[in-house]
Each structure stands twice: as structure tokens, then as C-alpha cells.
Amino acid sequence: MHSFVYVNFGDGVNTAPAPWTDNYFNSGEGVIGVLSADLLNDSGSPTGFGLEVTAPFDGRDGTVGGATADNVWPKEVYDWKWFCDGNDAAIRITGLPEGEAYSLEVAGHTLNSIRNTEFTVDGSTTLYDNAGSGVPNPPITFNGVVTGGVIDISISRTSFFGYFNGFKLHITRQAILPAGGSIISPIVQPITNIELNKIATMTNL
DSSP states (O other): OEEEEEEEEOSSSOOOOTTTTTTEEOSOTTSOEEEESSOBOTTSOBOSOEEEEEEOOOEEEEOTTSOOOOSSSOHHHHHEEEEESSSOEEEEEESOOTTOEEEEEEEOOOSOTTOOEEEEETTEEEEEOOOOSSSOOOOEEEEEEOBTTBEEEEEEESSSOEEEOEEEEEEEOOOOOOTTSSOOOOOOOOOOHHHHHHHHHHHTO
């Protein structure tokens, strides 16, 4: 079983295509608190996953048509972003299935080339190298296992501002096994000679 969740941070009317339209946030960047108690998946169904800001962003901005092309995310997702200036910003995804594998894509594109962003996900840090043009670099990917039912994401500036366009989350749900941790197979008993004789007798009737 799989769950895909697409989240887009913006400023204004959302222009991205589905399923990025399902979880679009254009306010709440300056406060700490819950953005959503029930994110939608790529089919528009509730997941039970929540999203909250744990360290506030400093603002949001964007330019329609700022991004012109990309082979991974729709270009409209890169047009808008929330940003931090000085202190790190952070969000937390909650309500996730414990011990399940996840893949998380994040990006921090802007038209200014010197504004790269460091993303830290559950303690692992990777730099998003901003292209500084209308052709964004693809998102960076973090892979891990859900611990404590949450995934923590922090956003740090390397110079001037740190940006966050959004994220794509893929949760892999394992099949539920019966007690004992293994699939139960039916027990096949061998056919006895007496039963074979009965079968032969019935066949000759």
C-alpha cells in the first residue's frame, strides 16, 4: 500500500495542477501551529496525516511565471515559496505510520542564484543548490523510516534567505502480517492408501 501527499507553499492564488492543489497553504507562515489536521492524498482522500509549523517562517512571496520548465515538479510549484531570514524555519508532518519507509522530495527555488537553502530532515542535512534562473534544479530527496509517527523538516539559509516551495511525500505501508510475523500457509495432509482405494472404487462405479 502507498500514500502520496503533495504540499505547496505559496502567496496568492494557487495555479499548480492537481494533485498539488489539494494541500496549498498561502497563509500561516508567521506563526507556530497546525496548518492541517488531515492532509489529502493524490486521490483527494483524507490521510490522517497532519502538518504544523514548529519554527515560524519570516514571510512568503513569488512571481507567476518565474519558473519556466522542470522535468520533475510542475513549474507552477516553483513560482511561490515561504522563506526564512535569520532563524531557521521548521515544519512537522504528524500522524504517520510508525516504522514505515518514506521518501520525501523538497525544493527551495528562487530566481536569485546566491540564495541556496539547507534542508534538514530527521537529522540529515542536504543543500538545495538554487539554479537562479527560470529552469529550477530538481528537488532533493530524503529517504528514511518513520520514527515517533513524525517527520521533522527544518529550512536554513546559507546567505540572505532560505526558501521552501513545497514537498512530495511517499509513504510505503507494509502488508499486515498475522500474529507471529509470518504468513500462515494451509497444512496439506498426504493421502493415505485407504483413501486412494476409496477413490479408485468410486471411479469404477
